[in-house]
Amino acid sequence: MMTASTKPLELYLIRHGQTEWNVADKMQGWLDSPLTARGKSQLDRVCWPAFGAIYCSDLGRAMASARRIARRQKTLIIADARLRERYFGTLQGKAIPTTAHGALGCAYQQRDWLQLHALAQVEPEATLWARIQSWLGSARKRHRFDDRPIAVVTHGEWIHTFLQHYQPARQASRLFANGQTLALNFKE
Template identity: 30%
Template sequence: MTYPELYILRHGQTEWNAEDRMQGWLNSPLTPKGEMDAARQGEILRDLDLTGFEFWSSPSGRAVQTAGIACGPLAEAVHTDTRLREIGVGDWAGRLRAELPQGTGDDPYMAQYEMAPNGEGLAAVEARCLSFLSEMKRPTVLITHGITSRVIRSIVVGKDALANPSIHGGQGCVYHLKGGTQKMLT
C-alpha cells in the first residue's frame, strides 16, 4: 500500500526515559533535555514546507507536550488518536528495565516488550498502526513514541527502516518517509 508523506517525531526524553523505566501507557513529564529535543524537532520542521499537512499526536502527556513545543507555532491544530500511543507494557508499567527479565534473540530490547505480562504485544501495535495509516488521506506530521514509531516506519518503508535501530527511537530528530524511503533529519 502507498501512504502519504510523513514526518514522524518521537516525544522528547522523559523523567522515566532517563531512569530507564518502562512507561507504556503511563506518563512522565519531559526533562529539560526532552524539552530541548522537542525544540530541536520544531527547528527542523520550521525549515520544511508543511502546507497541506495534518498534525496528529498520541494523547499521552509526553507526546502532547512535545507536540506543543515542536508543532505549536506551525500547526493550526494538533489532533490526537489513541492508536498512536505507545505499546502497552501491562504489569511492567513503571518498572525499571534492570528489574525485569531480559529479552533474548536478535533484538533483546524488543523481545522484552513481548514478554511483558498483560502487555499489548507488537502484533496489536501493528494492527492499530495499520488502522490509523489506512485512514490517512493527506501528508501528516505524527508525534508518537519509540516503539510506535518503529512499527509505523516498518509498515511504511519496510524492515530496512530499522536497519540501524536505536532504543531512543529518534528523540530530537525527525523521520521523513516518502515514496517508500526514510530519511532521518537532524
C-alpha cells in the same frame, strides 16, 4: 499521472522529547512522565516544515511534544489513541529489564512479544500493528488531497514497529532517540 489514491503521504515520524522516566530508564508504556528541559529543547531547536496536520498520541509526553512543534505554526493537533506507545503491562513504571532479570529480561532484550505478553501482559505485536494500520488508513483518507507533510508525534516502539513492517531496509535495531525525526514518503 499521480492520482489521489497513488500520491505518497509525506510523513514526519517524530519520537516525543526526552522525559524524566527516559532519563531514569523506566518503562513508560501508557503511563506518563513530564518532558525534561532537554526534551523540550530537542523539539524547539528544529526548523519544522509547514505541516498539514500534527497527529500525536493522546499520552501527555507526546501531546506536550506536539504543542512545542505547533507553537510556531497554526496547525491543527489531532490526538489519537492509536498512536500510543506499546502497552507494557506489569512492566510499566518499572526499570527497563535487562538479562540480569532472567526470562523476562531476556524476552525484553530480544523483543519476544509473545513471551512478554505471557510473562507481563505486554501488548502483542499483532495488536500494535493493527493500531498502526488503522491509523494509516484513516490518515491516507483524510489527507489524500493535501500536499503538505504530516507530523506524527508518537513513541519509540510505535515507530520501530512501523519501520519493521513498512521500511525494513531503514529499520534500526535500536529505538529512535527522543526527539529524533524521520521524514519519508509513504506509499503502500
